[in-house]
Structure formats: structure tokens, C-alpha cells
Amino acid sequence: MKNVYIVGAGGFGRELYWWLTQSPAHAKAWKVAGFLDDNAEALRGLDYPVKVVGSVLGYRPKPDDLLAVAVSQPKVKRPVVDALQSVGAQFLTYVHPQAHLGGNVKLGRGTIVCPGAILTADIVIGEFTTINVNATIGHDARVGDFCLISPHCDITGFVQVGNGVFMGTHAHIIPKIRVGNDVTLGAGTTVIANVDDGATIVGNPGSRIK
Numbered sequence: 001m002k003n004v005y006i007v008g009a010g011g012f013g014r015e016l017y018w019w020l021t022q023s024p025a026h027a028k029a030w031k032v033a034g035f036l037d038d039n040a041e042a043l044r045g046l047d048y049p050v051k052v053v054g055s056v057l058g059y060r061p062k063p064d065d066l067l068a069v070a071v072s073q074p075k076v077k078r079p080v081v082d083a084l085q086s087v088g089a090q091f092l093t094y095v096h097p098q099a100h101l102g103g104n105v106k107l108g109r110g111t112i113v114c115p116g117a118i119l120t121a122d123i124v125i126g127e128f129t130t131i132n133v134n135a136t137i138g139h140d141a142r143v144g145d146f147c148l149i150s151p152h153c154d155i156t157g158f159v160q161v162g163n164g165v166f167m168g169t170h171a172h173i174i175p176k177i178r179v180g181n182d183v184t185l186g187a188g189t190t191v192i193a194n195v196d197d198g199a200t201i202v203g204n205p206g207s208r209i210k
Contacts, residue, residue: 002030002066004092005059007080009035009042009052012130013070017048019096019115020068030066030092056080059087066092069110069128074146074164074182081110081128081146091128099131108145126163144181162197 004020006013013035020032034053035043042052059067067089071077081091091110095101098115105119108127113119116134123137126145133151137143141155144163154172155161161179168187173179179195186202195201200209 001028002064003033003062004030004066004068005033005053006035006068006070007037007056007084008070008072009037009039010070010072012072013037014043014046014048015114016068016070016112017050020094023097025097036067057083059084059089061087061089066090067110068092068094068112070112072130072148074148074166077128078146078164114151138175150187 006016017032032050034050036054036056036059037052038055040052067084069077069081069091071080093107093109093111095113096115099113099117101119102121104122106124108125108129110128111125113131114133117131118136121139123141125143128145129143129147131149135149135151135153137155138157140157141159143155143161144165146163147161147165149167150169152170153167156173156175158176159173162181162183164182165179167185168189170187171185171189173191177191177194179191180197182198183195184200185191188204189202189206190204191201191206201207202209
């Protein structure tokens with residue numbers, strides 16, 4: 001049996017703890033053994049059966065360890081993962097049993113798919129991307145590495161999303177749009193045109209903040 005350590009004891013990490021421990025299909029494969037967080041008091045005042053067992057930079061992997069990365073912000077997640085990879089960490093790819101995946105859906109290493117998410121068909125998701133609660137991804141879509149797709153987001157058919165993209169809650173991308181790397185889409189934004197690398201888009205219809 002593998003020991004899973006959740007990287008990050010913030011809000012998303014704590015949500016992920018309950019989802020992982022309430023997944024009966026995985027009960028014989030792994031158990032949640034604790035959190036890794038640079039704030040040793042991150043769970044202070046909260047009732048959790050496991051604790052913060054160490055810092056991210058202080059972690060040294062054991063053969064039976066798996067890490068579930070619960071760092072939300074793409075710009076923060078990438079250096080955290082790089083540091084963990086440099087010491088040989090192994091990562092959990094997780095799909096909640098209440099998520100719905102159709103045929104030919106490919107998930108990269110370390111990616112997490114949360115309850116209620118729907119990924120329809122012929123989709124490729126990169127590494128260390130989070131598909132949060134009730135997000136939907138349509139057929140033939142491509143999503144890169146280190147992205148955060150927030151709750152209730154909608155990525156429609158044939159959309160291409162680059163690496164390090166942050167989609168705020170209820171953001172939408174209409175079909176066949178291409179979104180570049182390191183883009184931020186504000187909450188409630190509707191993207192109706194291609195987006196260049198590094199842009200911040202807000203509003204409905206979405207427009208660029210300069």
C-alpha cells in the first residue's frame with residue numbers, strides 16, 4: 001500500500017484530503033499519511049486525523065510514497081513540483097469517483113480531477129493540472145501543464161489551452177479558441193477570441209487588461 005502525502009495544507013489541500021479518504025475504489029491501493037507544508041501550524045485549530053509531517057523542501061521520498069499536489073496557483077505550483085522532482089518524488093494522478101470521463105481521455109502525471117467534473121471524449125490534459133469541481137471540458141480539447149481550471153469553468157470543443165493557465169470560477173472558452181501560456185482568465189470571463197501568452201482577460205465578452 002502506498003502512502004499519499006498532500007502537498008499544501010491550505011483550502012484545496014484540505015478538500016483533497018476528504019476526497020482522497022472517501023474514495024473506496026482506492027482504499028486498498030493507498031492511504032493518506034499526512035500533509036507537506038512549509039507552515040507547520042497550517043492545520044492548527046482544525047480537526048484532521050493526520051498532521052503536517054514536514055516541509056516541502058525538507059521532504060525526502062520513500063519507495064512507497066506518492067505526492068498529491070494541492071497547490072492551486074500555477075506560478076507557485078511549478079517551482080514546488082520542480083523542487084520535489086529534483087529529489088526523486090513520485091506523484092499521484094487522481095480522478096474522483098464522482099467525476100465523469102468519456103473515451104480517449106488522457107491525463108498527465110500529477111493531474112487531479114475533482115468531483116462533478118465532466119471530460120467528454122478525445123481530450124488530452126497535461127501534467128500537474130487541476131480540474132476543479134463541476135468544470136467541463138469538451139471533445140478534442142487540449143489543456144497544458146500546471147493549469148488551474150476552477151469550479152464551474154467550461155472549456156468547449158477543439159479548444160487549446162497552453163501551460164500555466166489560470167481560469168477563474170465560471171470562466172468560459174467558446175469552441176476552437178487557442179489560449180496561450182501563462183494566461184489569466186478572470187472569474188466569469190467569456191473568451192471569444194484567441195489569447196496571446198501572458199495576457200489577462202476579464203469580462204463578457206472577454207477583453208485584455210493592459
